Amino acid sequence: MTQVSVPREGTVNSAKPSPPYHRFNDFVDTKNDRFEVLISLLDELKLHVSVVNISGKRHIFVAPSSYTFQPAEKKLLTVLAAHYDRIPESPGANDNGAAVFMLIDAAIRLRGRAAGEWLIIFTDKEELMRGEGIRSQGSYLLAQGLSKAGLEAGRFFIFDACGRGDTLIISKTAGHLLKNYHSGEVAPLKNRLRLLQLRAMDAAKNSLDGRFLLLPTPFSDDAGFLLAGMAAQTITVLPAKEAADFSAVVRRNDLYVNALICGEQQRRRGMDHIPQTWRLLNGPEDTAAMLDGNNFENVVQFALELCRMDT
DSSP, X not given: OOOOOOOOTTSTTSSSOOTTGGGHHHHHOTTSOHHHHHHHHHHHTTOEEEEEEETTEEEEEEEOTTOOOOTTOOOXXXXXXXXXXXXXXXXXXXXXXXXXXXXXXXXHHHHTSOOOOEEEEEESOOSOXXXXXXXXXXXXHHHHHHHHTTOTTSEEEEEXXXXXXXXXXXXXXXXXXXXXXXXXXXXXXXXXXXXXXXXXXXXXXXXXXXOEEEEOOOOOTHHHHHHTTOOOEEEXXXXXXXXXXXXXXXXXXXXXXXXXXXXXHHXXXXXXXXXXXXXXXXXXXXXXXXXXXXXXXHHHHHHHHHHHSOO
């Protein structure tokens, strides 16, 4: 059972949440438009925002005030991303409200301190409906657009389902999917994924005293990026016992790795061993009550470390 301590003042579970968490309940209210709540909050916080509309998907860019979003700029950026959309009728507190607010928290702090070049993107249409493929995911066309803008060398980190638990998980899913491909075209992508994973591990060692695991995870926006030929490293969080139990399972059998990334029938076969936190996603139980605000600061510090690290 996950150990729970008194929440830090200011997080979503606190009695008096501080910005940006004071708007979290509005964000997870199923009656509200998440885009409108998010834009209103970013405006309130006076962050530098640009909305990029690609085929009806509204992606929200937050950056230093000096960044002009000019397509011609070819910069090596550290890009932190989190999708803000949700499945209809689900509050989406962990999927993906918590990560969105953690990155807003990080943006507030990055604005006021010396940091490397950074960009935060809140992506639209990560969630797929039945019958939709990865090309329907907003990150697919977004990645193509970013590549054309000269940002294909950027270091992209996807934060998803980071609000429940105390163990940082650095995803191995994209690498697992590519491990049997050996063509020259795939080699650079595999190398970029490896470098992103190493960078995430170094950031975790510096900010979390090495408290992380490498595990396969459900696909997030990294699926769209991967299909578009761009590397992105997914970061998530699990309760320690769930993470340890799942780690033991996947060491024994690749079935449970495939259950995360393959069809619905195989997913059902492996469901018994998929962590409970992931089973609660996209449903009515994904509320603020299931979150663990004690770990929010750790994830924010990890995000800041990714941006502080030497280029």
